[in-house]
Amino acid sequence: MNIVEILQRQVRERPDVPAIIDMHGGRERVTTFAELESASARGASLLRECGLVNGDTVLVFQPMSAELYIALMALFRLGMTAMFLDPSTGREHIERCCSIRPPAALVASPKAHLLRLISPALRRIPRQICLSRSMPWCIPWSRSRQLEPHLPILPCDAETPALITFTSGSTGLPKAAVRSHGFLLEQHRVLELAIHLTPGAIDLTTLPVFVLANLASGVTSLIPDADLRRPGAIEAAPVLRQIERFSPTTVAASPAFVERICDSCETSCRTLTGFRYVFTGGAPVFPDHLERFAVTFPGAEVVAVYGSTEAEPIAHISRLAMNGDDLAAMKAGRGLLTGKPVAEICVRVIVACWGTPLGELDGAGFSALCLSAGLTGEVVVSGGHVLQGYLNGVGDDETKFRVNGTVWHRTGDSGYFDDQGRLWLMGRSSAVINDGRGQLYPFAVECAARQVPSVARAALIGKQGRRCLFVQPRGGIHPDMAEVRASLAWAQLDEVRELKEIPLDKRHNAKVDYNRLARI
Missing domain, CATH: 3.40.50.12780 (ANL, N-terminal domain)
Known part of the structure; x- marks a missing residue:
């Protein structure tokens, strides 16, 4: 079709x-x-x-x-x-x-x-x-x-x-x-269920693929009056005027875009009522994001969506589904909770082997690679809305493998399942630090560091055998380095440095650019 x-x-x-x-x-x-x-x-x-x-x-x-x-x-x-x-x-x-x-x-x-x-x-x-x-x-x-x-x-x-x-x-x-066309149709079917697309609703969206899903579901797409090439630097006032004029009930945007809306609302001591859902993704969505968004959008269910170019969505979780134990686990370095995978996708965690092609496996070989709950490895996915391959096969060896003919995609993320079947992310597999003290995962440290009130953003890298954490101040207030170090004693950091701005990706202005950071 x-x-x-x-x-x-x-x-x-x-x-x-x-x-x-x-x-x-x-x-x-x-x-x-x-x-x-x-x-x-x-x-x-x-x-x-x-x-x-x-x-x-x-x-x-x-x-x-x-x-x-x-x-x-x-x-x-x-x-x-x-x-x-x-x-x-x-x-x-x-x-x-x-x-x-x-x-x-x-x-x-x-x-x-x-x-x-x-x-x-x-x-x-x-x-x-x-x-x-x-x-x-x-x-x-x-x-x-x-x-x-x-x-x-x-x-x-x-x-x-x-x-x-x-x-x-x-x-x-x-x-x-x-x-x-088959991929887009299947992706629409999954998104329609995952983000509650309702005919006649108005959705404020910055994500191009979501507009396609909206059109297919009879949802009105309100495109923000903003330069969406830099969502983390938009002027919020025109967007807020659109919200007042058209009263959208949902928003689907990167965390950087929603944060700009929050910045303006906090400055003017206002909130945005009338929203039923806030869907945010395209970059890591940390607990402090969810709490902040919930204050600006009272009455809305705030949902973090995990996915990638090759598979969107993979999993999602509502802020309301996170309990005190979950938040404590994230603060203690257990990683970033992304929720249960959507029903239409198969997700497994396999033995970490990023960088090594897997080729063709049989069922027994794949089962031997799969890890049980609680063990961290490489996140892989398969399903109708998972990209089957790249043009001319360029990149397939790195990110694809087959199990009895079925294509699986390697997300490049490290993670694990808990005993409730929920997926936790630990960061990019290529950014994991392996040294004489063991393994240290980026999201484990970054998620915990962001719990310090004066830290707006954090980024972990390994540099010349040293574990280095960069922190970005929130609201111009210098982070208390003693507090940061004390809260992360378990990470055995060699250096904690303050940066005015941690370098981010150009598309979403929300993902840490580890390559640029390593050159600082």
């Missing part, structure tokens, strides 16, 4: 209900399900007029907006593949990605088209389409308004590619993650 067919169901059932609410030209804009369907069908006519056909790959550069999802639906209905990459990673990354999968067209905003001035790979793309105003040597998307809608939807099987995204390639060649 083509994923666009699910959108058409929503068009039939609620044509005049807003599908996407965003800002355009400084004004609020509402696009209904019927308008989204009509615009995407006309966009499909434009793509056909440009000579694009089923199977073509189209590079898309466009922020979260109605235009983005109109273009996506136009591509999907014709059986084309939308390709995304992060231009902020530099020209070399763009060149590499375009060589791995040469696009047949570029569909982009005017600002993104300027990248052609520095990128030979982008200039080589044969068709250039501009999603907003006209630009030299570009076909304007606005031309689609004069065309008759292309109503047919190309039938797709489960393996037909729909989306291609790339890893950063910071440790080698970029890996291309291919999501098929």
Whole structure:
């Protein structure tokens, strides 16, 4: 089934209900399900007029907006593949990605088209389409308004590619993650249950894949009036005005985005009522996050969602499901509680062997690797919404293995199950410290350090045989280093240093960038 067919169901059932609410030209804009369907069908006519056909790959550069999802639906209905990459990673990354999968067209905003001035790979793309105003040597998307809608939807099987995204390639060649129509349909089914998607609800969301799930479920997506390229530095005031205007009942965002909302609300001594759920993920969600979010969103159930590019979601847990014993365990270095895995995924913890390819295993061989509750190892997953492999197999040896033909994905995370079947994370497998004193896990230390009130963020690294902890002050108050050391005596730290800002990932502004930290 083509994923666009699910959108058409929503068009039939609620044509005049807003599908996407965003800002355009400084004004609020509402696009209904019927308008989204009509615009995407006309966009499909434009793509056909440009000579694009089923199977073509189209590079898309466009922020979260109605235009983005109109273009996506136009591509999907014709059986084309939308390709995304992060231009902020530099020209070399763009060149590499375009060589791995040469696009047949570029569909982009005017600002993104300027990248052609520095990128030979982008200039080589044969068709250039501009999603907003006209630009030299570009076909304007606005031309689609004069065309008759292309109503047919190309039938797709489960393996037909729909989306291609790339890893950063910071440790080698970029890996291309291919999501098929079948993968997206299964992911929607899982998300619909996990995050309680209810037709007619309004969701404030910063996560692109959640907008696709919303569209398929009849949920209105309110796209924040903010620069979502840096969620940890957004201006909260415009977003708060949107909340007042449209009264969303759910929010789905990275912890960095929600923290910016909390910063503003705490400064003005206000809270946000009317929300039923706050879903946060895309980066580690620590107990202090959950407590803080619960204060800003009183009455809302705050839920931490654990997942990855290759498998979203894996597990989730509500703040209300954490008890005093759980919080005490996290403070004592037991790691980060992520909850029970969703029913639609298989999760196992195997003997730690990150960096060693596993290849093909039989049932007995896999069982021998699997660890029992309480033992820490490598987290692996399998299921319908787990990525089966990367484009051209690049990266499969590192992150995939098979058990009697079934594909399993290696998340790269260390963790363990408790006796209640809940998954606890201990940090990235590549960041685990192994020295003469034994093993020390990043999340064990970082989660405990964040319990000190003056610590906003913490990061553990091994450096020249020393266990080094960096702490970032909260609210300009210098952390009490004696308190930090005393609370972490069990970790046998060699050094505790204060940093004004711990380096974070560019995408979510919430994951520690351990490589940059090691160079400090």
